[in-house]
Amino acid sequence: MISTFQSVPIDRSLARMAEPEAKLIELVFDELTLFEPVNDQYQDLGMYFEGAVAIQPSNPAFRPASDSFVLMPETVGFPLVVTLDVPVQQVTAIVNGARQVRMTSFDRHNNVLAHERTTAHLLHSTGAIESFPWQTLKASVMGIARVVFTSDAPFLIESLCCG
Numbered sequence: 001m002i003s004t005f006q007s008v009p010i011d012r013s014l015a016r017m018a019e020p021e022a023k024l025i026e027l028v029f030d031e032l033t034l035f036e037p038v039n040d041q042y043q044d045l046g047m048y049f050e051g052a053v054a055i056q057p058s059n060p061a062f063r064p065a066s067d068s069f070v071l072m073p074e075t076v077g078f079p080l081v082v083t084l085d086v087p088v089q090q091v092t093a094i095v096n097g098a099r100q101v102r103m104t105s106f107d108r109h110n111n112v113l114a115h116e117r118t119t120a121h122l123l124h125s126t127g128a129i130e131s132f133p134w135q136t137l138k139a140s141v142m143g144i145a146r147v148v149f150t151s152d153a154p155f156l157i158e159s160l161c162c163g
Contacts, residue, residue, distance in 0.1 A: 024163035029054055029069040038071060046085030047162070051078055057156065061131050062096055064158050071157040073149075080149040080157065087145045088162045092138045097155030103137040106146040114139035134158060 025045050032038065032054035040048055052071045057063055064070055073080045082091075087108065095101045095118060105114040118135040139147070149157065 026159060026161040028159050029071055032069045048083045050081040052080045062156055063131060076154050082147045084145050087143045089142045090140045090163050091144055091147050092136060092161040094134055094136055094158040095155055096132045096134045097151050098132060098153035099151055101151045101155045104148045105139040105144045107143040108145045113141045113144055
């Protein structure tokens with residue numbers, strides 16, 4: 001018996017499904033209290049902090065746009081660390097510091113994914129600065145599981161956005 005088989009072209013491309021919108025989490029620290037150590041207050045959002053304390057700056061050089069609370073490292077020169085339960089592809093922070101602030105993003109295996117830093121401040125002719133500018137640090141790469149903020153001088157984080 002002879003059988004004939006006719007080949008029918010098959011579309012093997014996967015139908016593109018609309019990707020679900022990434023959950024964007026933006027933290028402002030208004031619900032914290034003065035000098036409150038910040039650790040697991042945001043665990044319901046899958047975020048944990050190490051080395052952070054909430055303050056309301058009184059120094060005009062560090063004054064935020066609103067009278068809200070901000071985060072600063074518990075100890076100058078030590079990192080402020082944010083660990084995420086679910087890796088994200090974008091982290092944005094609004095920071096202000098007496099010197100350069102660095103934001104390093106890591107994956108679950110402690111590999112560096114991105115390294116961002118603020119620009120240097122220009123001093124006035126008197127050698128002083130009236131107020132340090134608020135700057136945005138942003139890392140956009142898949143798999144961010146931990147973010148470490150460092151500086152050689154005092155710095156603040158006004159808001160943090162992950163998604």
